[in-house]
Every structure is written in structure tokens, then in C-alpha cells.
Amino acid sequence: MPATLRRGSRGPDVVQLQKLLNQKVVPCPNLTADGDFGPRTENAVRMFQTQQRLGVDGIVGPNTWAKLQAGGGPTSPAKPVGEPAWMQIARREIGVRETAGAAHNPRVIEYHGATSLKATTDETAWCASFVNWCLKQAGVMGTNSAAAASFVTWGKQTAPQPGAVCVIYNAAAANSSLSRSGNHVGFLVEETPNAYVLLGGNQSDSVKISNFGKGKWRLKAMRWAP
Structure with a gap:
């Protein structure tokens, strides 16, 4: 069996990994089999693990x-049964990330346009x-x-299910790149x-699937559309 791989790994095993992910993940992530385990490959791995319940x-x-x-071939559907439309849309945004330096990613600025703040920087x-x-x-x-906390009272309370809007809190994360509050x-x-495994924005400066350990993060709300 090939070696354990993670972001930063390089070589022929990564090439094999990228080819398999293109075959197995639905929808196909269209990875370039270049042997470089970067953020797009990591996101594809996370999507595969989610679909396979790993x-x-x-x-x-x-x-x-x-x-x-x-x-x-692929053994999972493109989306879990019952996954809402907004979750499908969010999955298609995986890989969007902030632009380094003085420039700003216009896609992130577009996200800001969906709020009254309409911030102009990523x-x-x-x-x-x-x-x-x-x-x-x-x-x-x-x-x-x-404001993330605005979703605490949005919609209606729900049991945990894929696509639920999940608000979590970590006092140690205040004033960090992830959250001021x-x-x-x-x-x-x-x-x-x-x-809590979340698909979200501004997670390591990008749209990705991330784990938020319960030892540090407290659940504030689990909400569903009204």
C-alpha cells in the first residue's frame, strides 16, 4: 500500500492519488495529476472521505x-440523500481562497455582496x-x-443533518484570521x-471542509431554513 499522504506530499504516490480521486469523487474534482498534494487535492480527499463515511x-x-x-467507479452519489440545494452550491465553491498580497479575490467580494456590510476586501x-x-x-x-452570530436565531432549530447551518464558538479564536468575535x-x-465537520468559507482562508474539535468549539445553534 502507498505511503500516508497529506498536504505538502509530492511524488508518484500523489500522482496515483490524484488519478484515483478523479475517478472516485462525485462530482469529478478535475485534479491535475502533477504529484503535488496542494489545497485542491486536500479538498478532494475530504470530499471523498465524507462520501465514504470515513x-x-x-x-x-x-x-x-x-x-x-x-x-x-464512483460508489457514492454526487450528494447525500436529502442534501439541500445550498449545500450543493457550497460544494461547488470548494477551493476558492483569499488572494495573497494587496489584491483581493473577486469571488470572496461577491460573497460579501450578499450582506449589508458589502465589504470590499477578502x-x-x-x-x-x-x-x-x-x-x-x-x-x-x-x-x-x-456576523456569524446572526444565524443563531435564523430559521428554525434542527437536529444535526447535512446542510444545517451550524454556529460554533471558541473564545480563543476571537481576533484571529478566522473570526473577530x-x-x-x-x-x-x-x-x-x-x-463538527463543516463546509464553510474563511476556513484556513478558503472554502473547504474542516474539522472543529468539540474540545475547543462549543455549539451555539443548529438551524434550518424557515
């Missing part, structure tokens, strides 16, 4: 390799802007606010015993 960490270890190397915290934008694209009214909002991929 632990979602973006690392290709024995369990992930075993699923990738199993025979046949350095302004944009997790709530991303959620509002995805909801708007799906024809659902969001909060029109760039310590609040963060994203779409729930799954809840595990130890983490």
Missing part, C-alpha cells in the same frame, strides 16, 4: 487508500458572507448580516463524537 481529516492513510483502491471575515451567498443562490433568505458559521457535513 474520518474526515484530509490525510490519506490506510483506510482511505483501501477505499480508493477498491474496484469499480481580509474581512467572510464565513457568514459565504453562508448568506450560498443561501441566496438557492433562493433562500439568509440574515443579510456578515470567536463565532464561526458553516454548513454541517457531519457531527462526529469529537468534532
Whole structure:
């Protein structure tokens, strides 16, 4: 079995990984098989792990390799049963990230346009802007606010399910690149015993699937569209 791979890995095993991800992930991530395990490859790994109900960490270890190397084509649908339209839209945005330096990614600025703040930089915290934008694209009214906490009372309370709008809080995250308030909002991929797995914006400065450990992050709200 090939070696364990993670972001930063390079070489022929990564080429094999990228080819398998293009075959197995639905929809196809269209990775370039260049042997460089970068953010797009990591996001594709996370999507594959989610679809295969593996632990979602973006690392290709024995369990992930075993699923990738199993025979046949894609074994999961493009979306889990019952996944809402806004979640499908959010998945298509995976890989969007802030532009380094003085420039700003126009896509992130577009997300901000879905709120009353209408920030003009990608350095302004944009997790709530991303959620509002995805909801708007799906024809659902969001909060029109760039504050993650605005979703605490939005819509209606729900049990954990894919696509739920999940608001979490970590006091230690306040005034960080992720959040000034310590609040963060994203779409729930799954809840595990130890983490909230969220698809969201402004996660490591990008749209991606990330684990938020329950040891540090407290759930404030789990909401669904009104």
C-alpha cells in the first residue's frame, strides 16, 4: 500500500492519488495529476472521505487508500440523500481562497455582496458572507448580516443533518484570521463524537471542509431554513 499522504506530499504516490480521486469523487474534482498534494487535492480527499463515511481529516492513510483502491467507479452519489440545494452550491465553491498580497479575490467580494456590510476586501471575515451567498443562490433568505452570530436565531432549530447551518464558538479564536468575535458559521457535513465537520468559507482562508474539535468549539445553534 502507498505511503500516508497529506498536504505538502509530492511524488508518484500523489500522482496515483490524484488519478484515483478523479475517478472516485462525485462530482469529478478535475485534479491535475502533477504529484503535488496542494489545497485542491486536500479538498478532494475530504470530499471523498465524507462520501465514504470515513474520518474526515484530509490525510490519506490506510483506510482511505483501501477505499480508493477498491474496484469499480464512483460508489457514492454526487450528494447525500436529502442534501439541500445550498449545500450543493457550497460544494461547488470548494477551493476558492483569499488572494495573497494587496489584491483581493473577486469571488470572496461577491460573497460579501450578499450582506449589508458589502465589504470590499477578502481580509474581512467572510464565513457568514459565504453562508448568506450560498443561501441566496438557492433562493433562500439568509440574515443579510456578515456576523456569524446572526444565524443563531435564523430559521428554525434542527437536529444535526447535512446542510444545517451550524454556529460554533471558541473564545480563543476571537481576533484571529478566522473570526473577530470567536463565532464561526458553516454548513454541517457531519457531527462526529469529537468534532463538527463543516463546509464553510474563511476556513484556513478558503472554502473547504474542516474539522472543529468539540474540545475547543462549543455549539451555539443548529438551524434550518424557515
